Amino acid sequence: MTYSDTITVNCTPEAAFALICDLPGMGRFSPENTGGKWQRGATGPAVGALFKGTNTAGAKNWTTTARVLECDAPHSFQFAVSAFTMQVALWTYRVESTPEGCRITESWTDRRRGLMKIMGDRMTPDREGFTKKSIATTLGTMKVILEGN
Secondary structure, three states: OEEEEEEEEOOOHHHHHHHHHOHHHHHHOOOOEEEEEEEOOOOOOOOOOEEEEEEEEOOEEEEEEEEEEEEEOOOEEEEEEEEOOEEEEEEEEEEEEEOOEEEEEEEEEEOOOHHHHHHHHHHOOOHHHHHHHHHHHHHHHHHHHHHOO
16 A cells, blocks of 8 residues: 655755654654654664654554665655564655745555554554545645745
8 A cells, every 4th residue: 555645835845855854853743753763873864774763643652663765855755664673664755846846745655564464453543544644734734834834
């Protein structure tokens, strides 16, 4: 399962990319991720960097590990999420210049299988529907932050 959504923002691609790559600050705009910390000496986004993310849904809290797979400023950022060494999701952000500023596309690919899918569905029933709403909220909040509204 893969899902994407796009929003046009009145800001530079560089400003959008900086916000997208700020994984510790993602809790400002994500309804699920509450932030986290770079791991193993990483201090920011770079290919191979590891990030321990903290997440919440209702009363449930959990952590995941994200590995940055692509970091091409200001065009693309991608990371793979895992938990207990099992694949969870692939998140991809694309930033394109437009006459109004830029267009941000956020994509999610569900990579859960077997036990990870069963456990994840217990934590967040209707993961597909939840993620569609989450992406729309994330992009909308990014727009507000980036446009200073």
